[in-house]
Amino acid sequence: MKKLFFLCLMAVSIFACKDDNQPTTPTSSVNLNFKAAYNGDPLVLYKAFDYPSGNQIRFQNFNFFVSNITLLGEGSTPDHLLSEIEFFDFEDNLDLAAAQVPLTRNYEKVPIGNYRGFRIDFGIPASMNNADAAKLPPSNPLRQAFASHFWSDWGSFIFMKSEGIYDLNGDGVFNQSDAGFEHHPGTEAVLFSVTKQLPIAVEKGQVFDLNLEADVYKIYVNNGAALDLANPDNRNTQELSDMPLAVDLMSHWEQACGI
C-alpha cells in the first residue's frame, strides 16, 4: 500500500511539472516586405530614370544590410526584436513584374499585441561588423555576403551597394563616355537608425505584413538637392577620403525608407 502511495505521489509530481521555457504569451507572425523604388516607381535595374539634373540614371545593382529590426511596443507590450541582421539584394529586379514583388522575411513567434512602430538600422553594428562573420553558419546573411561585401582593407562590411551609370553628356544614350558610379559605404560611421511610427497590430492567427519601400532616389536626392554625379569625386565611396559622401548618402535612409 505504501508502494502504491509513493507511485501515486511520483505520478502527481511528474504531471505537475511542465516546461516553463514555453512562452506563455500568445504569438503570431510578421512579414517584413521590402520593395525597391526610384522616386516612387518600382526600381527596375538597367531601366533609365530621370535624375533631377535633367539627365538620366540607370542602376545595375542595389542591395543593403539592415540590422536590429525591432517592433516598438506600446502600453504593456514590450519592444520585440524581429531580426538581428538581414540582407536585401534586388538583383532580380530586371523587369517591372519582378520589381513589383517584394523581398520578404518572415518572423514567427512575435508576441501578440499593439506596437507603435518599428526601428531599423541601415548597416551593421560594430558587434557584428568584423571578419568573424566568416565563421558564422552558412545560413547567416553576413556569412552569405561575406565574400562579396566584406572589404578587407577597412575590416568592415560594405553596408550598401548602389551601382550604375549616369548619362553624363545628356544624350540619352549610355556608353563609355558616361559616368559610372559605385557607392559602397561601410564602417560604423555610416550606420544609421530609422524609426517609424506606425500602428502594428499583431493578432492571433493573422500575419501582419510590414510593407516597406527602399527608395534609392531619396538616397541621392535629399530635400530637393541631388548628388552631383557629374562631379567625379561623387561617384565612388571606397576610400576613407570619401567618408563624408558615404555618411551623407546613408543618412538619407530616414527619407528613403518609406512605409
Add this chain to the structure above:
Amino acid sequence: MKKISFVILLLILGFAACKDDDDGGVTVIGEDLTNIIYDPTPHNLTIPPGLPSMDIPVDNPLTDQGIELGRRLFYDPILSKDSTISCSSCHKLTNSFNDVMAISPGVGGFMGNRSSMSLINVGFQINGLFWDGRSMTLEDQALHPVENPVEMAEIWTDVEVKLRRHPDYKTRFREAFGIENTTEITKELAAKALAQFERTLISANSRYDKKAWQKDPNPFLISDLEADGQKIYYDDQQAGPNDPKGHCAHCHDGKALYSSEVYRNNAITEVATLNDFPDKGLGALTGNLTDNGMFKSPTLRNITLTAPYMHDGRFQTLEEVIEHYNAGGHYADNVITGSITQLNLSEYDKQALLAFLDALTDTTYYSNPAFQNPFQ
C-alpha cells in the same frame, strides 16, 4: 551424362550469378565487402589563421579514408572514356591546381571553350563553381567533367562499373563510406570523395598572407613596391584623393581566395549588344540578357602560376591583364563602369600592382605529400 550435367549446372550457376541491372546491361552481382573493416577516421581540417571557416556538408564529413580515395580518383584517368584524362590533367599541383593552357584538351584532343580554374582553396568558395557558377557544391561540380564530351567524355554508369571491378577502389569505397557491396559504388560517392580531397587543398603561405592575416612581424616580407601595389589594389588612399586606384578588390577581395565571388562583365569582349557575346557565361545559365558576358571573378591567389588569363585564356601575361583594366576595357550595358573605367595608372603603378600580385603567390603547398599524385 555427368559431363553434360556438370556443364548445365555450371551454366545455371553462371546465369544465377548475373542479374539484369536497371541500365539494361548485364553486370556481375556485386561483391560483398563486409569483411573489410569500416572504421573511418574523422579528419580535422586545419584552417590557417585569418582564413574563414569552411562549410562542410553534414552528409559528407571529412575522413582520412574519404580524402585519400578522393586524391586517388583525382589523379586517376579511370574517370575518362579512354583512360587518358584525369582531373589533374587540367588541375596541376604546380599551377595552383590549374594548367597553363588557354583551353584544355579533353579526350581525343577535343577542345572546350573555357579555361580551367584554379582549385586552390576551392573549399572556401560559397557562391558557385565554374566560370558561370552552375554548381553550388563541390559534390555537384565533380559530376560534370566526367560526362562533358570535351573533357572526360565518359558516362558515369561506365565509370561506376570500372570502379566496382577495380581491385583497390572497392576496398577504399568500403573504408571511406561503409558500403556493404560493390554495387553501392556510385557516382555520388565518387563525387563526395573528390569533394573531400578538394576541401583539403588549402594554401595560406603567401608573403601577403603572412603580413596581412598572420601578422608576421618580419618587415621585409613585402617590399615598398609591393606595398604601393597593395594600396592600388585596394584603392587605399594614403597620400590623398589623387592616389592611383586599381579597383581590383571590388571583385577580388577576401582572404582565402582574393576573389569576391561576384559575377561581372569585365569588359574584355567588344560587342554591339548584350546578345552578341560569343560565350554568354552566366547569361546562358539564367537566361537574363543582362547576365550575358558575365563570369565569376576568379581567385587571384597564386595568380602568377596560372597564366594564361580570363575565362578563355586570351591574355598571356599579367601585364596584359593590367593593361586591359588600365585602358578601361570595352563598354557594354552590364559593365560596372564605376570600377571598370580608365585607371590612368603610371608605369610605376602598373609595376607595383604586378609586384603585389606576385606577393599573393604561395608555393609551399607543393611539398605537401597529401596533395601529390599517389601513383607516382
